[in-house]
Amino acid sequence: xxxYRTAIHKSTLFRRVPEEDLDALLEQLDSQLKHYAxxxxxxxxxxxxxxxxxxxxxxxxxxxxxxxxRRKQLDQLSRGQILLASDAAAGTAxxxxxxxxxxxxxxxxxxxxxxxxxxxRPGSTAVLRSFxxxxxxxxxxxxxxxxxxxxxxxxxxxxxxxSKEAIRQNSNEFDIPFDRQxxxxxxxxxxxxxxxxxxxxxxxxxxxxxxxxxxxxxRTQPSTD
Amino acid sequence: xxxYRTAIHKSTLFRRVPEEDLDALLEQLDSQLKHYAxxxxxxxxxxxxxxxxxxxxxxxxxxxxxxxxRRKQLDQLSRGQILLASDAAAGTAxxxxxxxxxxxxxxxxxxxxxxxxxxxRPGSTAVLRSFxxxxxxxxxxxxxxxxxxxxxxxxxxxxxxxSKEAIRQNSNEFDIPFDRQxxxxxxxxxxxxxxxxxxxxxxxxxxxxxxxxxxxxxRTQPSTD
DNA sequence: TTCTATTTGTTGTAAAACCAACAGTTTTCG
DNA sequence: CGAAAACTGTTGGTTTTACAACAAATAGAA
Numbered sequence: 001x002x003x004y005r006t007a008i009h010k011s012t013l014f015r016r017v018p019e020e021d022l023d024a025l026l027e028q029l030d031s032q033l034k035h036y037a038x039x040x041x042x043x044x045x046x047x048x049x050x051x052x053x054x055x056x057x058x059x060x061x062x063x064x065x066x067x068x069x070r071r072k073q074l075d076q077l078s079r080g081q082i083l084l085a086s087d088a089a090a091g092t093a094x095x096x097x098x099x100x101x102x103x104x105x106x107x108x109x110x111x112x113x114x115x116x117x118x119x120x121r122p123g124s125t126a127v128l129r130s131f132x133x134x135x136x137x138x139x140x141x142x143x144x145x146x147x148x149x150x151x152x153x154x155x156x157x158x159x160x161x162x163s164k165e166a167i168r169q170n171s172n173e174f175d176i177p178f179d180r181q182x183x184x185x186x187x188x189x190x191x192x193x194x195x196x197x198x199x200x201x202x203x204x205x206x207x208x209x210x211x212x213x214x215x216x217x218x219r220t221q222p223s224t225d
Numbered sequence: 226x227x228x229y230r231t232a233i234h235k236s237t238l239f240r241r242v243p244e245e246d247l248d249a250l251l252e253q254l255d256s257q258l259k260h261y262a263x264x265x266x267x268x269x270x271x272x273x274x275x276x277x278x279x280x281x282x283x284x285x286x287x288x289x290x291x292x293x294x295r296r297k298q299l300d301q302l303s304r305g306q307i308l309l310a311s312d313a314a315a316g317t318a319x320x321x322x323x324x325x326x327x328x329x330x331x332x333x334x335x336x337x338x339x340x341x342x343x344x345x346r347p348g349s350t351a352v353l354r355s356f357x358x359x360x361x362x363x364x365x366x367x368x369x370x371x372x373x374x375x376x377x378x379x380x381x382x383x384x385x386x387x388s389k390e391a392i393r394q395n396s397n398e399f400d401i402p403f404d405r406q407x408x409x410x411x412x413x414x415x416x417x418x419x420x421x422x423x424x425x426x427x428x429x430x431x432x433x434x435x436x437x438x439x440x441x442x443x444r445t446q447p448s449t450d
Numbered sequence: 451t452t453c454t455a456t457t458t459g460t461t462g463t464a465a466a467a468c469c470a471a472c473a474g475t476t477t478t479c480g
Numbered sequence: 481c482g483a484a485a486a487c488t489g490t491t492g493g494t495t496t497t498a499c500a501a502c503a504a505a506t507a508g509a510a
Contacts (some may be wrong), residue, residue, distance in 0.1 A: 016414060046392070064349070066382065066384060066385060066388035066389075067384075067387070067388035067391050067392065067397070067441050067443075068384070068388070068443070070432070072382075074372055074375075085361070086360070086361040086362075086364065086365050087357060087361075088361075088366035089357050089360070089361035090358060090361035090362050090365055092362075094366065095369060095372075095389075096372075106231060113351060115354055115357070116344070116350075116351060117346065119341070119342070119343065119344045119346070119499070125341075128340060128341055128353075129242065131357075132314050132340070132356075132357060132360065133314060133358040134314060135311070135314070135349075135357065135361055136310070136311040136312075136313075136314035136315040136360055137311075137315050138364055139310075139311035139315075139360060139363055139364050140311050140312065140315055140317065140320065141369065142364065142368055142371060143311070143320065143367055144320060145371060146367060146370060146371060146374070147289060147299055147320075147321075148300075149374050149375070149413065150374070150413045151369070151413070151493095152413070152415070152467090152468075152496095153467095153468090153496070153497090154496080154497075155496095159291060159292075159293070159295075160291065162292070163291035163292035163293070164291075164320075166292050167271065167292065172292070177458095179457070180457070180458060180459090181457080181458095181460085187373045188376070188377070189376065189497080189498090190377070190497065190498050191456085191458085192459075192498085192499080192500085193460095193496085193497055193498060193499085195458060195460080196459075196460070196461085196497095197458050197479080197497095198458095198459090199460080199495095200457070205233035206293070210290060211457085211458080211506080213354055216292050218292070218293070219293055234452095288487080338478080376466095377497090377498075378466070378467090378497095378498090379464095379466080379467075380466095404485070404486095404487065404488090405488060405489090406488095414467080414468095415468050415469075416466065416488090417468085417469080417470090417488090417489075417490080417491095418466080418467050418468065418469090420489050420490080421467095421487060421489075421490070421491090422467095423488095423489090424489070424490080436487085436488080
């Protein structure tokens with residue numbers, strides 16, 4: 001535990017816990033530090049999960065294997081991210097496998113202990129609140145992505161994403177955190193087709209763009225005179 | 226509150242609360258019963274949310290309006306469902322508007338009070354646990370749907386969905402809870418094209434199906450002799 | 451600056467999806 | 481039972497996307 005104390009205290013989950021409460025808290029949560037070698041399986045899809053983890057060191061990938069043994073990488077985890085939070089909180093089986101990409105260090109936490117924490121201690125409430133917020137924020141992210149992907153065409157996906165970004169940043173001019181390839185992946189479309197679609201949208205007067213900068217153009221009502 | 230006491234006690238959130246603790250708990254959560262007329266706006270997209278709600282009576286729809294004022298219905302809520310849980314827990318602005326479809330009754334609850342509940346009372350722990358589970362289960366649903374939708378073709382979407390269903394039900398033969406139109410909506414594809422694709426998959430020997438019943442067929446390795 | 455690697459836009463072709471229309475099947479209900 | 485409604489599969493024409501290959505623009509390093 002020793003070497004990772006600061007890393008732990010910097011994580012979303014423990015950030016707001018007073019320094020002096022940390023050790024007692026980690027103890028109560030049955031926390032356990034574990035090292036993994038490159039390509040080692042951290043969790044197998046289908047196994048029941050009762051602990052959530054914090055990836056203190058390394059990278060890992062989420063992998064799905066289907067009925068016909070075809071594999072697909074779903075996502076990547078990097079340092080500081082929480083893994084299996086919702087699976088552990090729901091007490092259900094992992095939907096995917098997690099595999100170490102290079103050596104990893106993970107701090108495992110017993111989720112049901114979070115609920116039992118003494119609410120009179122400030123550190124306990126902080127962890128509970130953080131954990132809940134983690135779930136809630138993740139929820140919103142996923143929901144947002146679904147509503148961007150749940151469109152029939154690339155054009156509609158782009159407009160949905162860009163529109164929400166404008167509303168979120170409260171301006172019709174904004175930068176996005178993706179390059180073209182990443183945006184295509186996010187919307188689950190092909191990059192070059194998406195680029196072509198963007199050009200078309202520019203021609204149609206919906207927006208202007210340069211690299212990751214965008215400016216949306218309100219459509220004036222077609223005048224009725 | 227009177228008329229809805231049993232409905233409240235049947236809801237996911239309060240199901241495990243001892244009968245006698247219910248009133249005190251509702252009091253502590255600043256709960257408030259509100260009636261809405263048909264088509265009334267329950268919450269406007271962009272407004273900051275601090276309360277979650279339980280839809281005790283009626284139906285409501287989630288509606289999104291984009292930068293160019295184009296509307297889209299995202300989802301429907303029905304009796305017993307919880308609304309705005311993640312938005313309230315994250316303390317952020319609502320991503321969509323919720324509009325009553327017919328007269329509605331909603332019980333509003335102050336989410337931050339859930340965290341303050343006295344953990345020595347069994348009812349309090351039950352509510353906290355249920356609320357967290359609600360978030361976690363929702364999370365998994367959303368994640369599952371994303372991983373089904375995040376495919377380039379209808380064929381891949383179908384195989385992803387059916388594969389997960391087989392794994393979940395632990396059998397290569399199973400029923401799904403969707404008819405064709407609902408499955409198409411879930412995967413965000415066109416119904417008739419999906420039907421055609423299903424036929425093709427049958428011809429290719431991936432599966433057999435009749436209505437909502439499916440049987441997946443393991444592909445034998447092409448023999449090397 | 452120049453060179454190189456990366457990112458982005460463009461284009462043509464083949465494949466896939468949408469869409470509408472319709473026919474066959476199954477379910478519902480009087 | 482029989483009629484109506486709902487659900488499902490099929491088909492052909494049209495549009496959109498994927499895919500690959502390449503050119504242009506940009507960023508980063510020497």
